[in-house]
Amino acid sequence: MTSLLCITIFSLTLAGSAFSLPTGSASQLTVKIIADLGANVTLPCRLLSQDAMAFGTIGMRIKWTKVESDEALNKDVLLSMGFHKKTYGAFENRVFLQELDNEDASLIITDFSRDDVGKYRCEIINGVEDSMQEISLEVFGGLIDGVVFPYSPLVGRYNLNFDEAVQACQGQNASVATFDQLFDAWKGGLDWCNAGWLSDGTVQYPINNPRGPCGGTNSGPGVRSYGHQDKEIGRFDVFCFAGALTGRLYWLVQPDRLTFDEAVQACVDDGAEIAKVGHMYSAWKLEDYDRCDAGWLADGSVRYPISRPRKNCSPDEAAVRYVGFPDKMQKSYGVYCFKDEEQ
Numbered sequence: 001m002t003s004l005l006c007i008t009i010f011s012l013t014l015a016g017s018a019f020s021l022p023t024g025s026a027s028q029l030t031v032k033i034i035a036d037l038g039a040n041v042t043l044p045c046r047l048l049s050q051d052a053m054a055f056g057t058i059g060m061r062i063k064w065t066k067v068e069s070d071e072a073l074n075k076d077v078l079l080s081m082g083f084h085k086k087t088y089g090a091f092e093n094r095v096f097l098q099e100l101d102n103e104d105a106s107l108i109i110t111d112f113s114r115d116d117v118g119k120y121r122c123e124i125i126n127g128v129e130d131s132m133q134e135i136s137l138e139v140f141g142g143l144i145d146g147v148v149f150p151y152s153p154l155v156g157r158y159n160l161n162f163d164e165a166v167q168a169c170q171g172q173n174a175s176v177a178t179f180d181q182l183f184d185a186w187k188g189g190l191d192w193c194n195a196g197w198l199s200d201g202t203v204q205y206p207i208n209n210p211r212g213p214c215g216g217t218n219s220g221p222g223v224r225s226y227g228h229q230d231k232e233i234g235r236f237d238v239f240c241f242a243g244a245l246t247g248r249l250y251w252l253v254q255p256d257r258l259t260f261d262e263a264v265q266a267c268v269d270d271g272a273e274i275a276k277v278g279h280m281y282s283a284w285k286l287e288d289y290d291r292c293d294a295g296w297l298a299d300g301s302v303r304y305p306i307s308r309p310r311k312n313c314s315p316d317e318a319a320v321r322y323v324g325f326p327d328k329m330q331k332s333y334g335v336y337c338f339k340d341e342e343q
Helices: 162-171 179-187 261-270 277-287
Strands: 007-014 026-035 042-043 061-067 075-081 084-087 096-097 107-109 119-127 130-139 146-151 202-207 222-228 237-242 245-251 302-306 317-325 334-340
Touching: 026 042, 042 119, 042 130, 042 179, 042 261, 061 317, 107 302, 146 179, 162 237, 179 202, 179 222, 179 237, 237 277, 245 277, 277 317, 277 334
Parallel strands: 026 130
Antiparallel strands: 007 026, 042 107, 061 075, 061 119, 075 084, 096 107, 119 130, 146 237, 202 222, 245 334, 302 317
16 A cells, blocks of 8 residues: 555754754754555655765765664664665565655655554764654554454364354453454554454455465455355354553463463462453553563463564564463463453
8 A cells, every 4th residue: 555644743953053063963853753554654864964965975874773662672674884775674675765865864664554653763874974863653543542353262263153253352351343443453464364253244354465375366465355244154263353451461470380270360369360362462562562471361372472573482573472272281381460450
C-alpha cells in the first residue's frame, strides 16, 4: 500500500545563537510524524548548515537509530558512510535514504507497521558541523488500543464453530475481532495462514507474504475471505481482539518449575490469577512486555512474549511465541500471572 496520511509537527532547538550555528556546534531538531499503517513514511533529517557543500565532504557519516526508553535497548536502523550503506534487523531492505540533495539525510520506511512506532534519532557527523535530530513516529488515529491475535484450542486447528469461537475469545479476556480490526492488524503486519471466524460470521485470514500453502502467489497481500459460513457446521479457528489491560501481567518468580495445577495455585497464593492468552498479547503489543521464559497460561497452553528479538528468543521477529499444550503434569515451565487493578 502506498497511500499516506501524514502530519508533521516541528520543534526546533539549536545550540548557540538562535539564528546561526557556530562551527563545530551540534543542533537538535524534534519532529513528529503521524502516518497511516501500510504507507511509505519519510522521516525528515537535514544537515543544518549554511555551507551547501558541507554534506558532500569525504567522511560524512549518517546514523539512524530507533530510540527506546532504556538507551541500552536502542536498535540500529541504518548506517551510511559515503557509498557504503547498511540496514539492520527488521529494517533490513525496508529503509533507505531519500537523498534529494547534498544535505538530505531523510529516511524512508516502507510498509509502515505498528512495530515501527516510536522515536528515531538521526545523527549526521562530518567532523566540522554535527547534527542530531529526533523524530517521533505515530499511527494516525491516536494510541493503539488493542491487539488482534489468532486462536485455536487444545483440540487443534479448525475445530470451532461460531458460538465456540465466541466463547474461546471470551475465555481469553478478548472478543471476536471485527473485520476492521483484522484489516488494521493486517496493515500493521499480521500474517497468518489459518482462516478464522470474525464477528460478522465471515471466515478470513490476513496474508502479507503470499506463498503457495496460503492461497498461492497469484494474489497479492491482503485479507483473504471464505465469505459467510454456517455458524453451526463450519469449523475454523478464530481471530480475537484484546484491549488495553486493566491490571498487570507478570512472570512469577519461583524456585522450581511447576505443573499446571501448581501454576494456578502459585498465582492465587500471590494474590493474582493465572494469566490468559489475551492478557499476554495485550501486554506484549501495547506495553512492549518481553520475557524469554516459557510459562503456563489459563487455557493450559505455554507461551512467552518477545518484543525485542534476539538469539534464542524469537531471533527473527517480535511475537508471542507458542510452545503448545503440554501434559499438565509436566514440570518444565513457570507461570505468568495477572493482577486486576479494578478489583
